[in-house]
Amino acid sequence: MRRKTWRRQLLTLPPTGYLLLFFAVPSIIMLFASFRYAGEYGGLAPWYYYEAGEFSLDLTLENWQRLFESEIYLLLFLKSIGYALLTSLLCILLGYPLALMIARRPKRQRDLLLLLVILPFWSNFLVRIYAWMIIFSPAGALTQMVNGLLGLFGLGPVTLMYSTTAVIVTLVYVHLPFMVLPLYANLEKQSPALLDAAQDLGANSWRRFWHVTWPLSLPGIYAGSILVFIPVLGMFAIPDLLGGTDSIMIANVIKQQFVESRDWPFGSVLSMVMTVAAVLVVLLGARLARQGVARG
Amino acid sequence: MKKLLASLVLMGTTQLAAAQGTSLYLFNWNDYIAEEAVAAFEQSCHCQLVQDYYSSTEEMMAKLQAGASGYDVVVPSQNAVQALVKQGALAPLDKGALPNLKNIDPAFLDRGYDPGNGYSVPYAFTTTLIGYNESELGKLGIDAADWSVIFDPMVLEKIKGKVTVMDDAQELFGAALKYLGYSVNDHDEKHLREAQQVIRTAKPYWAAFNSSSYIKELTVGNIWVAHGYSSDMVQAQADAAAAGRHFTINFALPRQGAVLALDNLVIPKSAKNKALAHQFLNFMMDGKHAAGVTNEVGAGNPNAAATAFISEEIKAQTAIFPDPATLALLEPLEESSPKVRRLLNKLWTEIKIR
Amino acid sequence: MASPSTRGSLALTLSAYAVYAFLYLPLLIVVAYSFNDSRLNAEWVGFTFDWYHKLLHNQEMLKAAGNSLIIATVSAAIATVLGTLAGMALHQFRLRLLPGLVLAPIAMPDILMGVSLLLFFMLLNMSLGLLSIILAHITFCIGFVALSVQARISGIDKSLTEAARDLGATPWVCFRRITLPLLAPGILAGALMAFTLSIDDFVITFFVAGVGSSTLPLQIYSMVKIAVTPEVNAISTLLMVLTLALIMLVSRLSPAALRGS
Numbered sequence: 001m002r003r004k005t006w007r008r009q010l011l012t013l014p015p016t017g018y019l020l021l022f023f024a025v026p027s028i029i030m031l032f033a034s035f036r037y038a039g040e041y042g043g044l045a046p047w048y049y050y051e052a053g054e055f056s057l058d059l060t061l062e063n064w065q066r067l068f069e070s071e072i073y074l075l076l077f078l079k080s081i082g083y084a085l086l087t088s089l090l091c092i093l094l095g096y097p098l099a100l101m102i103a104r105r106p107k108r109q110r111d112l113l114l115l116l117v118i119l120p121f122w123s124n125f126l127v128r129i130y131a132w133m134i135i136f137s138p139a140g141a142l143t144q145m146v147n148g149l150l151g152l153f154g155l156g157p158v159t160l161m162y163s164t165t166a167v168i169v170t171l172v173y174v175h176l177p178f179m180v181l182p183l184y185a186n187l188e189k190q191s192p193a194l195l196d197a198a199q200d201l202g203a204n205s206w207r208r209f210w211h212v213t214w215p216l217s218l219p220g221i222y223a224g225s226i227l228v229f230i231p232v233l234g235m236f237a238i239p240d241l242l243g244g245t246d247s248i249m250i251a252n253v254i255k256q257q258f259v260e261s262r263d264w265p266f267g268s269v270l271s272m273v274m275t276v277a278a279v280l281v282v283l284l285g286a287r288l289a290r291q292g293v294a295r296g
Numbered sequence: 297m298k299k300l301l302a303s304l305v306l307m308g309t310t311q312l313a314a315a316q317g318t319s320l321y322l323f324n325w326n327d328y329i330a331e332e333a334v335a336a337f338e339q340s341c342h343c344q345l346v347q348d349y350y351s352s353t354e355e356m357m358a359k360l361q362a363g364a365s366g367y368d369v370v371v372p373s374q375n376a377v378q379a380l381v382k383q384g385a386l387a388p389l390d391k392g393a394l395p396n397l398k399n400i401d402p403a404f405l406d407r408g409y410d411p412g413n414g415y416s417v418p419y420a421f422t423t424t425l426i427g428y429n430e431s432e433l434g435k436l437g438i439d440a441a442d443w444s445v446i447f448d449p450m451v452l453e454k455i456k457g458k459v460t461v462m463d464d465a466q467e468l469f470g471a472a473l474k475y476l477g478y479s480v481n482d483h484d485e486k487h488l489r490e491a492q493q494v495i496r497t498a499k500p501y502w503a504a505f506n507s508s509s510y511i512k513e514l515t516v517g518n519i520w521v522a523h524g525y526s527s528d529m530v531q532a533q534a535d536a537a538a539a540g541r542h543f544t545i546n547f548a549l550p551r552q553g554a555v556l557a558l559d560n561l562v563i564p565k566s567a568k569n570k571a572l573a574h575q576f577l578n579f580m581m582d583g584k585h586a587a588g589v590t591n592e593v594g595a596g597n598p599n600a601a602a603t604a605f606i607s608e609e610i611k612a613q614t615a616i617f618p619d620p621a622t623l624a625l626l627e628p629l630e631e632s633s634p635k636v637r638r639l640l641n642k643l644w645t646e647i648k649i650r
Numbered sequence: 651m652a653s654p655s656t657r658g659s660l661a662l663t664l665s666a667y668a669v670y671a672f673l674y675l676p677l678l679i680v681v682a683y684s685f686n687d688s689r690l691n692a693e694w695v696g697f698t699f700d701w702y703h704k705l706l707h708n709q710e711m712l713k714a715a716g717n718s719l720i721i722a723t724v725s726a727a728i729a730t731v732l733g734t735l736a737g738m739a740l741h742q743f744r745l746r747l748l749p750g751l752v753l754a755p756i757a758m759p760d761i762l763m764g765v766s767l768l769l770f771f772m773l774l775n776m777s778l779g780l781l782s783i784i785l786a787h788i789t790f791c792i793g794f795v796a797l798s799v800q801a802r803i804s805g806i807d808k809s810l811t812e813a814a815r816d817l818g819a820t821p822w823v824c825f826r827r828i829t830l831p832l833l834a835p836g837i838l839a840g841a842l843m844a845f846t847l848s849i850d851d852f853v854i855t856f857f858v859a860g861v862g863s864s865t866l867p868l869q870i871y872s873m874v875k876i877a878v879t880p881e882v883n884a885i886s887t888l889l890m891v892l893t894l895a896l897i898m899l900v901s902r903l904s905p906a907a908l909r910g911s
Binding site: 007008010011012014015016018019020022023024025026027029030033043044094095097098100101102104115116117118119120122123124125126127128129130131132133134135173176205206230231233234235236237240241251254255258264267268271274275278282 | 789853867875
């Protein structure tokens, strides 16, 4: 028995200790920082003073008050959530046919087809953004083509670069594999016998899809949506490189507080709100997925 | 392909080993040193010059504040020098190691931001102005020598989506304050809010906030009007000419006045190689090497000994070498108090979000 | 005459191929332009190897590549040890703290880990550089290794270790002779994944990088931000080839690990 405890400690302690120190502790420090004053030149001001034998705390609610004194931060969060939802939706739209097609192929083809979905995902994230910067550039082929088409209908030229459209398209591109993988995992497990049964009962292919496949795949959709939603919520590089003057997201403002404005306490406040939002989304998704499983 | 990759990997590691011998770490504005000078210095010191870049004063200050220690030389503007000195972040200069200091035009020495030049030596200066596509703006009959070209909706209507402004609160507010007829250092909350309103009104017409890639955007022709540093505009002009574009790039100093930035070489206290840093400072103050930042980069030059090496063509441009009348229009930014900075940050964040 | 069902599946197949095109066309453009003899990524001018040549002489890029390799090797090695322990612990014991700690860094947006680690390193008065990047990379790699190892363990037949114990093997011998060899593909797959994730990471590195510790993604970011040159296309193409090779290796060793991610 003692040996077992010893082994348990050996296996558990190192990773737990490391993650506590480098993940949990920094998160707590961030929470604490949100109540501190910004230092005169950036960074953080001391959180206590010890003068003439007297100890006094120097903490504040100011940073949190700033969050609520104007509606713009709330609106920004809503907008970022809106982008994340739209991205998830578009990923479902594009990812579903793909996942379904793969799942219905013979077993031997599936691994290759799936690998083909994952491959672009393993190329560097910035490279994938960069690809779209080339495509969207005003001199690029896509913009020329779109404007040529619009010109036929007498519509003015549009710029795709530096626009919300460019941001959303790239967000979808970068996160699509996160949707396809869980969807595929779900669809692959569905028993073909169910579809056969439905066919025997005279259901056409559309009805079979709508009444059998779709409801059964809901847990996969929820899982995929979470995997897309959360990284999109924390994205700053795409709006940074492809966005215009109004495509900024919450992560850009967080980055701005830390990198340009030197207001770390307010950056910590926004980060804490984002943490809460992410945790809520995970809990909600997990709950929906469980219900879906229960119903299925 | 595999061979290429392998050699890349190999060279990367050997390069690294070599770099750890002697390297000078320079934290510089992007596109702000003559390649010729870099090569000459590396040869003379038998070392490697390793550069990191920033595109705004705030970005540089934040990075240093966040514990980026180990740079041997940094290139802050006058207001940032003042802040860094106050923070005690700079190493005092050993004038004995800097005989070339005599080359600097006395008008640029002993200024209020660093009395006696105990911590900094002037390197180059730029103005923040308007770079524009001469051909396109000519067709539309728009006057670029006025801040209205980036702030007035009546003018912007004609060039919607073809304008970028700097992604830098101090520079953009400076320009808006000038447009309104105030000083770039006006910290009155009412005036700053007016400036915020000007920026907000104009924002829908801009393509993007951009401090780093407007040289390229102007050169390619994606953007017709860019708010940015004079040195960058000189480069855009040259790049467009070299690429044989069917249009020309030019730049103009708005008649309401603009921000002047005097950039300096300083040595942070945390520098690992202070002797080499002094060697670099002295090297860059040599007339011939100092001229590079003007000839190749297009910045103004505070070095009197460099004048002989600067091309006449560049000397004649008042946006780069302001004559007394132009100089009167230019104002250097001053270091603002933390309270003003916090207000500016708030106003700036509001602009970015809405 | 096609039945409605085959027409439906034809539409399905076509739309799926369209999505494949959407996934691959942008990357093909990047690769193609890396051989284009023009500075501007707009029209095709002619074929050249110039950008690769330039790349091999770009000191900053080479140094960044060296940094990336050092960081990825060290953090993958340490994360593999810690992650393997975590994966085994998760499989063998009912733990309260560790499952959350392993999953949270994977589930949280990267930017949050980046800024909180920046605050943490500041508090420790640690100067930012290779060490801070490595510590950060280990943090987000542990979880992926742990999951890969855990997936492999659950596939191992328990009777093998029990048989060894019955035959009198000490736990250590049993671990070294039976468990470890069986786990090896899972561990190796996890290690390679950690290596790839580390070499690929931009967001967290962006916040915790310091002087002279620029990595390839940071270098690409600043190049892309300042001016788009085909040199970026060249380094991107090389990176794609490298990751492709690594992925092939992982999929050989443990196809399940790939899907697990």
